[in-house]
Amino acid sequence: MTEEMVEANTPGLLDRRQFAAGAAALAFLSLAAGPLSAQVTEPAWQQMLKNLVGDAKPIEGKVTLELPEIAENGNTVPLTVSVDSPMTPTDYVRAIHVIATENPQPGVATFRFSPLSGKASAATRMRLARTQEVIGLAELSDGRFLLGRRTVKVTIGGCGG
Amino acid sequence: MNKPRVKLPDAAKAGDLIEVKTLISHVMETGQRKDPEGKVIPRNIINSFSATFAGNEVFKADLQPGISANPYLSFFMKVPGPGEFEFTWVEDGGNKVVEKIKLNVT
Numbered sequence: 628m629t630e631e632m633v634e635a636n637t638p639g640l641l642d643r644r645q646f647a648a649g650a651a652a653l654a655f656l657s658l659a660a661g662p663l664s665a666q667v668t669e670p671a672w673q674q675m676l677k678n679l680v681g682d683a684k685p686i687e688g689k690v691t692l693e694l695p696e697i698a699e700n701g702n703t704v705p706l707t708v709s710v711d712s713p714m715t716p717t718d719y720v721r722a723i724h725v726i727a728t729e730n731p732q733p734g735v736a737t738f739r740f741s742p743l744s745g746k747a748s749a750a751t752r753m754r755l756a757r758t759q760e761v762i763g764l765a766e767l768s769d770g771r772f773l774l775g776r777r778t779v780k781v782t783i784g785g786c787g788g
Numbered sequence: 789m790n791k792p793r794v795k796l797p798d799a800a801k802a803g804d805l806i807e808v809k810t811l812i813s814h815v816m817e818t819g820q821r822k823d824p825e826g827k828v829i830p831r832n833i834i835n836s837f838s839a840t841f842a843g844n845e846v847f848k849a850d851l852q853p854g855i856s857a858n859p860y861l862s863f864f865m866k867v868p869g870p871g872e873f874e875f876t877w878v879e880d881g882g883n884k885v886v887e888k889i890k891l892n893v894t
Contacts, residue, residue: 702856702857703856703857704856714866725854727854730854731818731820732818732820732852732853732854733854734852734854735852735854735855736849736850736851736852736854736855737849737850738847738848738849738863739847739848739849739850740847740863741844741845741846741847743841743844743845743846743865743866743868744846744847744863744864744865744866745805745864745865745866746805746864746866748863748864749847749849749861749862749863750860750861750862750863751849751855751856751859751860751861751862752855752856752859752860753854753855753856754818754853754854754855754856785856
């Protein structure tokens with residue numbers, strides 16, 4: 628057994644050391660971040676959208692979201708997303724991402740299509756924590772992005788907790 | 789995960805656009821809820837669904853905790869000819885349910 632392995636096999640010692648270092652780092656971070664973080668932090672859904680589109684500018688109004696105007700039960704809200712597309716091997720919708728802007732986790736689902744799909748449309752039932760805007764972001768085979776938005780009023784929120 | 793339910797048209801012709809409806813019973817535990825003792829109930833969801841027809845991918849869905857319990861999914865396919873669907877649901881931890889159904893192509 629090498630020395631390295633011996634050390635790795637004594638987790639108690641390592642844990643204490645790492646814990647102390649981690650706690651110190653955390654204390655420093657929270658001090659440094661304090662008053663600034665409120666201004667700098669953007670909503671999780673905006674970060675998610677940025678990660679998906681990169682520098683591209685999505686074309687607004689081209690993704691249709693069928694959702695009730697008022698959802699009495701946020702635990703199960705029927706959703707249909709669709710994009711008008713010929714769905715040929717050279718011109719089709721690769722994916723539609725569904726983002727719930729005010730859910731604890733904004734990512735809801737990604738539907739991935741193929742030319743075999745024939746129609747870029749999918750339906751499911753989603754959870755909505757509260758009244759909010761739902762976004763559909765479509766990725767086309769030519770690299771462009773389309774976007775659609777729809778606000779749903781939620782009477783009793785889903786997601787539990 | 790219980791046996792899923794899949795609804796296909798009784799018969800279809802090559803070139804038809806058909807709708808496929810699927811349902812599976814599952815708690816879709818979000819990982820956000822707490823039990824009466826205040827402990828977080830661990831996340832347990834179906835995180836992926838896929839459908840192939842005659843070996844070719846038709847539709848896939850990556851699912852997050854924002855999908856309701858007993859996930860319902862519907863989508864379309866332009867019938868390329870005769871063949872069999874294979875539907876796969878994958879749960880956190882890797883458990884899978886696979887269902888194969890032949891489409892009646894006339």
